[in-house]
Amino acid sequence: MAERLLDVEGLSVQFATEDGLVRAVDGVSFELERGQVLGIVGESGSGKSVTAMTIMGLTRGVNARFEGSVHYQGKDLLQISDTEMQDYRGNEIGMIFQDPMTSLNPVYRVGEQIVEAIQAHEDVDKRSARRRSVELLRQVGIPNPETRVDDFPHQFSGGMRQRAMIAMALSCNPAILIADEPTTALDVTIQAQIVELIGRLKDDFNSAVIMITHDLGVVADIADEILVMYAGRVVERASTRDLFYDPQMPYTWGLLGSIPRLDRPRPERLYSIEGAPPSLINMPKGCKFRPRCPHAFDKCMEEPRLEQRVEAAGHLDRCWLDVEYKRAHRDAMISGESTEAA
Amino acid sequence: MAAFLIRRLIGAVLVCLAVTFIVFIIFILVPGGGKRGTAERIAGKNATPELVTSVEHKWGFDRPIYVQYAKMIQQMFSNKLVSYTSQQNVLSQIVQGMPATFSLTIGAGIIWLSFGILVGVISAVTAGRLSDRVITVLALIGISMPVFWLGIVTRYYLAEGGVTTLFPDGEYVGILSNPLQWFWHLLLPWLVLAVLFIGFYGRVLRGNILDAINEDYVRTAKAKGLNPRRIMIKHVLRTSLIPIVTLFGLDFAGVLGGGAILTETVFDLHGVGQYAAQSINNFDLPPIMGVTMYGAFFIVVFSVLVDLFYAYLDPRIRPT
Numbered sequence: 001m002a003e004r005l006l007d008v009e010g011l012s013v014q015f016a017t018e019d020g021l022v023r024a025v026d027g028v029s030f031e032l033e034r035g036q037v038l039g040i041v042g043e044s045g046s047g048k049s050v051t052a053m054t055i056m057g058l059t060r061g062v063n064a065r066f067e068g069s070v071h072y073q074g075k076d077l078l079q080i081s082d083t084e085m086q087d088y089r090g091n092e093i094g095m096i097f098q099d100p101m102t103s104l105n106p107v108y109r110v111g112e113q114i115v116e117a118i119q120a121h122e123d124v125d126k127r128s129a130r131r132r133s134v135e136l137l138r139q140v141g142i143p144n145p146e147t148r149v150d151d152f153p154h155q156f157s158g159g160m161r162q163r164a165m166i167a168m169a170l171s172c173n174p175a176i177l178i179a180d181e182p183t184t185a186l187d188v189t190i191q192a193q194i195v196e197l198i199g200r201l202k203d204d205f206n207s208a209v210i211m212i213t214h215d216l217g218v219v220a221d222i223a224d225e226i227l228v229m230y231a232g233r234v235v236e237r238a239s240t241r242d243l244f245y246d247p248q249m250p251y252t253w254g255l256l257g258s259i260p261r262l263d264r265p266r267p268e269r270l271y272s273i274e275g276a277p278p279s280l281i282n283m284p285k286g287c288k289f290r291p292r293c294p295h296a297f298d299k300c301m302e303e304p305r306l307e308q309r310v311e312a313a314g315h316l317d318r319c320w321l322d323v324e325y326k327r328a329h330r331d332a333m334i335s336g337e338s339t340e341a342a
Numbered sequence: 343m344a345a346f347l348i349r350r351l352i353g354a355v356l357v358c359l360a361v362t363f364i365v366f367i368i369f370i371l372v373p374g375g376g377k378r379g380t381a382e383r384i385a386g387k388n389a390t391p392e393l394v395t396s397v398e399h400k401w402g403f404d405r406p407i408y409v410q411y412a413k414m415i416q417q418m419f420s421n422k423l424v425s426y427t428s429q430q431n432v433l434s435q436i437v438q439g440m441p442a443t444f445s446l447t448i449g450a451g452i453i454w455l456s457f458g459i460l461v462g463v464i465s466a467v468t469a470g471r472l473s474d475r476v477i478t479v480l481a482l483i484g485i486s487m488p489v490f491w492l493g494i495v496t497r498y499y500l501a502e503g504g505v506t507t508l509f510p511d512g513e514y515v516g517i518l519s520n521p522l523q524w525f526w527h528l529l530l531p532w533l534v535l536a537v538l539f540i541g542f543y544g545r546v547l548r549g550n551i552l553d554a555i556n557e558d559y560v561r562t563a564k565a566k567g568l569n570p571r572r573i574m575i576k577h578v579l580r581t582s583l584i585p586i587v588t589l590f591g592l593d594f595a596g597v598l599g600g601g602a603i604l605t606e607t608v609f610d611l612h613g614v615g616q617y618a619a620q621s622i623n624n625f626d627l628p629p630i631m632g633v634t635m636y637g638a639f640f641i642v643v644f645s646v647l648v649d650l651f652y653a654y655l656d657p658r659i660r661p662t
Contacts, residue, residue: 090568097565105581106656107581116576
């Protein structure tokens, strides 16, 4: 049995805004074990980033309300003070962000910023922290790290900056690395390198990874388990294999259909899910995906619970449709031949 | 780097010359200026037209404009610039005013910069709360209060001869002759001059800080587990202060170059600004030209310094 690192239980996050209460995350639960890669997938506004930021304590504020618990090695991170939280950020849980162009401070050298992260948590002198920074930059594949360590961020390319961000996030050897859309702002060729790098470093550093993306293709190779989020909820949860071969939510089909594939006949155009995600202030009644779902029927006015409806253990979803009906009809939607319900 | 400096210095000389030329032309064009008006003023109230014409000729006002301008520049650089009205050497008058102007500028500059930063940081950190609102109102009042009015009011209520006698009533005392009196006499002028800038700098800095707090690299700093004080000072303030450097450099140069005309005059400090005010009152071209050149010099020099400091603060614009 692998070591359980993170236990998120019924996590809800609400923000008070001028327009009303925004339910950004609603009842999200998952577990993370050492060595595991968890993918969280969903559109913008599905709550995936807020979930990650909340684990890091970065959504704390006067307008934020939390429910549920986030246990890290037995400690509930939602309950500890801001000061205590500082010891976890960067030290136990490292995080990298979407846009490496703006995530590094432009006025400090790359090395200085890594040294700063190390010295925030460890009592080491500048020289040995710097030596470690060089070593980290080497590990993430920066050429000539001895000289590049003194470069400013603007002297790095986008891919190199993301590598530097990864080096910084891993500098204190955190047990968990959260990567929030780490490849979205990068070239396609660099994307694959960064994903591969994160997978390799996970093994080198013996940590676990939460990879957040809107692109199922990014996590297909690397994730062990995938959560599909929609409107702040987990709508489907399965091992990566089950999710790709036996997806249960019409929403997941839409996500799968929007990935270009070489192993299927090329459709006229890629599938795109009609409509936009619901407003987080005024949610639709029943299943939140109902207004956009081509398969919706009267039972969908009642919200389905996240539970196991197929044979595979641990494969949960929120869909009332008959499993055999779905297996017969989903291919049309995934391969993009027709967007109409059969 | 050397090329940059040389380029900037050549530019600086050209700017100074252009400024003097423009001032010269304005003087010729305004009513009461020009050759006739000046000659009439020099000749005196009851002068006959013949006398005025002879003055015109003697002082060279009947020569072509470019000749007059060239002569004036030549006089300026050979230290022969002399006031039309008092016949005193312009440079020596400016030099006489410099201690007061420098004392006023340096003291007020320290006050307005430090309080401006303090006010900006406090209101940004407490944005939306009561202290921020109070500071915002005070800052707007400070920005809106005209210096001459504020100066006169403080003199009336706080200075000798007014309602109370807490402070001496204006005048400049040399720092070498009596440092304590120097400080005591300058305190009110410093504060009055600084009020405007404090409000303005505080507002600008508040906005910069609130923008910087939402930058991605500040989120990164938080995600590293840095403490809030370090994030504020190293990551937020450092970038927010960069635009303040430009403001301060040019404002400081402006006041140093005699720009605090109102403050100097209200408190009767006999600085370069007051000299400029008197010369303008007297329609006295040579001192106006001299003070303009002196002021332009500081603006130009400080804008080069600001650029250099900017490159030091922001590595992205450093020449590689």
